[in-house]
Amino acid sequence: MQQRHHLNVAREVAILTWLRALRLPGVVRLLGTSECSNNVYLTFEACEGGDLFTRMRGGGCLGRGEAAICQEVIGPLLSVLADLHSLNIVHRDIK
Known part of the structure; x- marks a missing residue:
């Protein structure tokens, strides 16, 4: 290496x-x-539930509307990123 x-x-x-x-x-x-x-x-x-792509493809989020996706996915993601940023950690590879 x-x-x-x-x-x-x-x-x-x-x-x-x-x-x-x-x-x-x-x-x-x-x-x-x-x-x-x-x-x-x-x-x-x-990680329980697998990854986001599989969940969305399997119907877990599709058809539930933008608000539901924001509440279940985007909000928690932004919360975790805010916690990391408060520790001066920037995530470069969000999946």
Whole structure:
């Protein structure tokens, strides 16, 4: 792994480890890491309900209207991002 990439991964793991102790609602917790010659593996807790794309495709949100989606998805997402921003953490990869 290139040194720059190694430093970026190390920084991300340090932040995720620190966040794990805070137990912020809506933030997926890092359970552990492992490393081999060229890869670093991050293990996260399982998220109930799967991902948003699958939920929407399966009809969980479609047809319920914009207000329902905002209340169930956008509002909680923005709340979590506000919590992270208050800790001077900016999320670069929102899925």
